Amino acid sequence: MLTIPGPSRRFCDGLSRRNFLRIGALGMGGLALPDLLRAESSSGLRSGHKAVIMIYLPGGPPHQDTFDLKPDAPAEIRGEFKAIPTTLPGFQICEHLPRLAKCAQQYAVIRSISDAVDDHSDFMCQTGRRKGNQPPGGWPTLGSCVSRVLGPSDPAVPAFVGLEPRMQHRPYNAATAGFAGVSHDAFRPAADAKSDMVLNGITTERLADRRALLASFDHFRREIDSSGLMTGLDGFNQQAFGMLTSSRLLEALNVEKESAALRERYGKGDAKVHGDAAPMLNEQFLVARRLVEAGARFVTVAYGFWDYHGNNFGNARNDLPLLDQALSALIEDLRDRGLDRDVSVVTWGEFGRSPTINKDGGRDHWPRANSAVLAGGGMKVGQVIGATDRLGGEPSERPVQFGEVFATLYKNLGIDVNQVTIPDLTGRPQFLVPDGCQPMKELVG
DSSP states (O other): OEEEEOOOEEOTTSOEEOSEEEEOOOSSTTOOHHHHHOOOOSSOOOSSOOEEEEEEOTTOOOGGGTTSOOTTSOHHHHOSOOEEEOSSTTOEEETTOHHHHHTGGGEEEEEEEOOOOSOOSSHHHHHSSOSSSOOTTOOBOHHHHHHHHHOOSBTTBOSEEEOOOOOSSGGGGOOBOGGGOGGGSOBOTTOTTOOOEEOTTOOHHHHHHHHHHHHHHHHHHHHHOSSSTTTTHHHHHHHHHHHHHOSHHHHHTOGGGSOHHHHHHHOOEEOSOOSSSOOEETHHHHHHHHHHHHTOSEEEEEOOOOOOSBOHHHHHHHHHHHHHHHHHHHHHHHHHTTOTTTEEEEEEOSOEEOSSOOTTBOOOEETTOEEEEEEETTOOOSEEEOEEOTTSSSEEEOOBOHHHHHHHHHHHTTOOTTTOEEEOTTSOEEESSOTTOOOOHHHHO
């Protein structure tokens, strides 16, 4: 966190702040805030405010025990959980997801994601691609691409915000901005690897003085610069100061601004990390909604630890009700606030789980079939896309690639994946999704 001591006073937004002006960690040590805010839009698409919230479930949740139950399979396949009906005729989900069962008309389930890899990493969920044969600089995350192409919708709110912590299993944090550039990596307001940074002795008044001094230096450097490289620097610095002195980001991060009833609807979750991934902080779902409402274009949340090699059903009995509460609250909250046309939500893990329950009562890695939940974004919800065979091991209808989901999310944001490219570090233009991946007609027509 960056903390600037300052007196109580009224700001131009009419809000009063006392004692401290605080902003989150910058995510990349040693880089100045203006550098992190520098945006190079390749398409000029800056009108409107569409957004995406990605809920990443590290470890890979069991699809057969959540959204693709197999009640007619043998006992060693179907497991202990019962399937319950939902408000969508013919669609059943796990008995431990009753809230999601009641709002099934508001989301779509893909049951046939088929191109995962056996790798405990966020890479495919965040980039839509495999790690091998990467271009110079590496494949960027969806959030980084959105930041690069669209830039911030509000100078005081980063385009891409990552709420996930630094996890013990570091590959869960493997995806980066790649060749999109470090200035488009996620802004992390709660990065646990960063200690608080205090600008000792710099009050808000002195910060304003330094702002004026910097402007004078910039003017002088531009006067003597014949290359034109200094042109536009003011804009980046204005964004930096805007973020430091505006309350918009700070307000978005403060869930206490919401009613007690709504905070109770989301719930607290579980702050304890049960494995090597993330805690189950339900309030982060609410923070994500507040961030996109404030102007963020892409927000990521990492939630829980789903690598159930042992005690699959005991772990799921604890974890599924928490996810059920948080995700259903987010979906319904977006609808109630009229944001479901503009904000897309995708919830998934890196792969599914094995059909057969192992000797430890768990399910092992299974990249050949996986499920995802999508909501909002003006998509055609209230449907199930694809299917797996009777054992839940292989797609039997409509295999779906990660890249198709990415293409759909880009379309929801107003980005044409057939036209927009970002140059890699050699200058070669790279498309945003793998070859052949197009928006899913089932979801967006």
